[in-house]
Amino acid sequence: MATSRTPTVRQRRLGAELRRLREERSLTGDGVAELLGWSPSKVSRIENARIGARVSDIRLLLELYEVDGSHLREVLALAEEAGQRGWWAQYSDLPAEYAAFIALEDEADAALQCESQVIPGLLQTERYARHVIRGWNTIATITPQAIERRVEVRMRRQELLTRPNPLRLSVVLDEAVLLRRVGDHATMHEQLNRLLELAALPSLRLRVLPLDGPHQPIVGESFILLEFSPAYDVTFPDVVHTESLTATQSQHESVTHSYRLAWESLAGQTLGNEESLERISRIARERWRS
Template sequence: MSTSRGPSVRQRRLAAELRRLRERKGLTGDEVAERLAWSTAKVSRIENARTGAKISDVRRLLDLYEIDGARHDDLVSLAHDAAERGWWEDYRDLPSPLADFIALESEATAVREWGSTVIPGLLQTESYARHVIGGWSALATLPPQELERRVEVRIRRQELLRRANPLELSVVLDEAVLRRRIGDRKVMREQLEHLRRMAELPGVNVQILPLDGAHSVLAETFILLEFSPVHDIVFPDIVHTESLTISHFADETVTYMYRLAYTSLAGQALNAADSRRRIIEVRDAW
């Protein structure tokens, strides 16, 4: 199993800004390499976030590009942030696509998710999550210890909703998800009660798309990750989708299409108050 890690959002922001500053200065990668006595390959790796940029290297680049004052300090701070390890990197057995997704999710400002199969991971109980991941384990033959670590990781991800500056989470759920049994009836009752409570958090909005309502958009589960500018450096929104065998990050050129799909689904779903009543109704049925 590959455990290689893709660049974090902070690393990508820093790389893009360093490339922009070089181009604004009118320098080529070869010229930068010559002036700093580096290889051209090193400049390319830094500007494409294929390697973590050392703080000393960032300072040398900023000096070359004649960046000083507050802008200099901002970029050095970003370089320090980019060098920090994420908590998920302690779980070395995580598949690379999952680790990459967690890294992106951890730095997102807002998440908009359409759920057509199961309760979103950020809103799952431990028991529900164990049954969901256990289902995948039946196909991927995860050892029991690794299964428990995956459950632990899923629960740790939920800290995003309770941190000082919580993630803004908006979810549209197909009503079929509430009625699809995962585990036994007790697991489902606990999960729907948990979903009801989570929907009352200030930054969480849950809407239910009724089975008997209009379904103009028939789409697989997708997650739209949105990022606010950091030190005036913009990072594009990203869409994540999954199938049985593939975890896929959609090209930013199609992100707008998914945003329109989410807006359409949210417009056809019950409002937040009616959605909570529907969750309670199905919870009691379980």
């Protein structure tokens, strides 16, 4: 399925703040629509980030809600940013759920990730990523051209780790991932060496969950918990993204809290930072060197 318009975090923040302001004034969506001469669906679609809102429309809403001063400037600045398209929009054949995840990931400030199947996408080499993406051909037809576009997208996502305000990424990596062959020995050797290089980034914390440790199994699926700092005085909830054959996302507080507790428990069972890097280095040297 190709992407439809995928709302960004900025658009969702904007919609949530407009809804909060409306409810604070004890106004209904129908009432706002009548006062502004709009259709009721327009108010709903703006608040739910289903359509892009013009800054002039946002200004009308803020005037109606009697917002002024610094808060007015902050919400208008958010509206300006919300109107900008993300870089992933140029890849029109991305599945909608994948585009939605990229939109969230792009604006997250920090992420807690647990991976039990493959190297996390943000840490993959191009060759390793190509093998992983080709694997989806067992359950869905992906053309060679589409595979190359997906690889390109994955490489562009990795810029999050080296941008001026990088994503702070903390990864719990099951040791089985380091031992599971994806591609040939050269692919694996290159990939594990890439992990050692990336581990030097101040924005990345990489720890290995050893196979020979005292495990307390909690979850069997891989997941990433995205965290967002307030922006323009507008907060956005944590989001947990899980993947199996299908991807799911949840912003429900009880769900994200459960995954946070799971990550913290698993992180407590990992090797230390230096031990983790030594384990990766040893496996690369002893198992995957050609």
